[in-house]
Amino acid sequence: MRHIAIVGSGPAGYYTAEAAVKKWGDDARIDIFDKLPVPFGLIRTGVAPDHQSIKAVARRYEKTAIGQSVRFIGNVDVGGSVSIEELGSLYDAVILATGAPQDRPLEIPGARTGNVFGSAAFVGWYNGHPEFAGMDPVLSGKHAVVIGMGNVALDVARILAKTEGEFAGSDIVAHALNALRGSAIEKITILGRRGPHQIMMTPKE
Ligand SMILES: Cc1cc2nc3c(=O)[nH]c(=O)nc-3n(C[C@H](O)[C@H](O)[C@H](O)COP(=O)(O)OP(=O)(O)OC[C@H]3O[C@@H](n4cnc5c(N)ncnc54)[C@H](O)[C@@H]3O)c2cc1C
Structure with a gap:
């Protein structure tokens, strides 16, 4: 055995x-x-x-x-x-088989100021990961910026853009849905350092 x-x-x-x-x-x-x-x-x-x-x-x-x-x-x-x-x-x-659970810090000025999150934390927040459930992002501004051009960037932008009704059939957690319900965000910029040919999203995204 x-x-x-x-x-x-x-x-x-x-x-x-x-x-x-x-x-x-x-x-x-x-x-x-x-x-x-x-x-x-x-x-x-x-x-x-x-x-x-x-x-x-x-x-x-x-x-x-x-x-x-x-x-x-x-x-x-x-x-x-x-x-x-x-x-x-x-x-x-x-x-x-512990995966890659931590965000890699982005060592640029401003990366550690308030309301700036790595995607592991932000995605964990809206998915109910116990380590990030209490994160409480401020969504009262009108403009959100997502840095990066892969599938996760688009996941984050899509979650920020959706109306409450568009979450029907999803398993988004209540604390995130409540916060997104009160979101004032009107514009989302996905920011990449290179051009459209370097986008790493899969074709569907
Ligand atoms: C935001 C996001 C969206 C994604 N979307 C897609 C998608 O649409 N389609 C797709 O195919 N893939 C997607 N992926 C990728 C996919 O989720 C990963 O490739 C896959 O989960 C990696 O599997 P893994 O088993 O290596 O690691 P994980 O899934 O990270 O599992 C590792 C496990 O180890 C545990 N662990 C870590 N450290 C310890 C420890 N010290 N002791 C005990 N346990 C520990 C963790 O709690 C975790 O449960 C996405 C990833 C992210 C971050």
């Missing part, structure tokens, strides 16, 4: 668990640890709340999660409440 610990319950963690079950079946026991109380990583707290078809990939992880061989253990901050060494002494293998 193989005992495997996976740290991180996002796509990387669950695809790893799925592959281990496929290869070893009942000969493997897999524990998936996450510092959050709920699984699925950025599928839950990153992908935009109005992109439910993309979030539906979690159904595939649920199939793995309900199998006999796989357990989810939330509220365990590996490196805090338990060390990698401790896990290593208890399991045959420890797999780190």
Whole structure:
């Protein structure tokens, strides 16, 4: 019997668990640890709340999660409440699938002034990530600027632009919907340092 610990319950963690079950079946026991109380990583707290078809990939992880061989253990901050060494002494293998959870600071003047947020924090706020739920962005100005030209920039701009009715069918959290309801924003600029050919968005966006 193989005992495997996976740290991180996002796509990387669950695809790893799925592959281990496929290869070893009942000969493997897999524990998936996450510092959050709920699984699925950025599928839950990153992908935009109005992109439910993309979030539906979690159904595939649920199939793995309900199998006999796989357990989810939330509220365990590996490196805090338990060390990698401790896990290593208890399991045959420890797999780190912790993603890229922190914003990379933008080291330019003004980056640390008020009401300037990294996208991980802002996206976490409107998706109900517990570390960012209390962020309280001020939306009383008329003009918002999003720096960057990828899909996440467009997610943020779209969420800021939508009316309340346009969130029907999404799973946006109540505190964000309440704040957006009172938003005074009329204009959103997506700001890129190079030209349209360097836009990194997928064609659909
Ligand atoms: C705003 C945004 C929108 C996106 N939209 C799309 C999209 O539309 N389509 C698409 O295909 N992809 C999208 N992505 C990308 C996709 O979400 C990521 O590629 C994917 O989630 C990465 O998977 P992962 O398992 O590597 O990491 P994550 O999903 O980040 O999972 C890592 C997990 O590890 C946990 N963790 C971290 N540190 C520890 C620790 N010390 N102890 C315990 N647990 C820990 C975290 O809590 C998290 O649950 C988006 C990403 C973002 C940020």
